[in-house]
Amino acid sequence: MAFDRAYYQRFYFDPRTAVTSRAEMHARARLIASCADYLGLPVSRILDAGCGIGLLRAPLRRALRGAQYVGLEYSPYLCRRYGWRHGSIETFRTRERFELVVCYDVLQYLSPAQTRRAIANLTRLCRGLLYFGALTTEDWRDNCDQHRTDRIPSLRSGRWYRRELSRAFVPLGCGMWLKRDVPLTLWNLDVAA
Numbered sequence: 001m002a003f004d005r006a007y008y009q010r011f012y013f014d015p016r017t018a019v020t021s022r023a024e025m026h027a028r029a030r031l032i033a034s035c036a037d038y039l040g041l042p043v044s045r046i047l048d049a050g051c052g053i054g055l056l057r058a059p060l061r062r063a064l065r066g067a068q069y070v071g072l073e074y075s076p077y078l079c080r081r082y083g084w085r086h087g088s089i090e091t092f093r094t095r096e097r098f099e100l101v102v103c104y105d106v107l108q109y110l111s112p113a114q115t116r117r118a119i120a121n122l123t124r125l126c127r128g129l130l131y132f133g134a135l136t137t138e139d140w141r142d143n144c145d146q147h148r149t150d151r152i153p154s155l156r157s158g159r160w161y162r163r164e165l166s167r168a169f170v171p172l173g174c175g176m177w178l179k180r181d182v183p184l185t186l187w188n189l190d191v192a193a
Helices: 004-013 024-041 057-063 076-082 112-125 137-142 158-165
Strands: 045-049 066-075 098-104 126-133 169-173 176-179
Touching: 004 076, 024 057, 024 098, 024 126, 024 176, 045 057, 045 112, 057 066, 066 076, 098 112, 112 126, 112 158, 126 158, 158 169
Parallel strands: 045 066, 045 098, 098 126
Antiparallel strands: 126 176, 169 176
């Protein structure tokens, strides 16, 4: 898939065909920051893996004052336009670690083997909270507007993602996952079943 100017024009800049809005992304950032605050997790570094046009950057930085934001993006077009770090979450290497990692609407574009490598890398990079989302087969069938969403051949079930992520993360609900080795107290009903 070509993540070029035409792709982003269709799915992000044209209000008639955009898959999200600034208001939705601001609400998402408030959810993420509130979860970190509730858990008592200080966030000094944020990795937004597959940051796209950066709709989470400003609201996350506003909500998590002083946190450094790193945008990682596969699209050379967006990296040139916004100055993001170029790369794929599957192969991204850095010594940096992040208390908060966001990986939203990215892994559905990868094969199962690539996705497993990406999840292993998310595990390595994350020192706290992961916000994760991916279009699933169930979402394609039941939830998304198929006219505003590109058809992706390698969609997987929500169960598949839950199984892969739960090896290193505890599910909290609403897309939030806590790294298993983080020494924070989770009440029994905080954990999604």
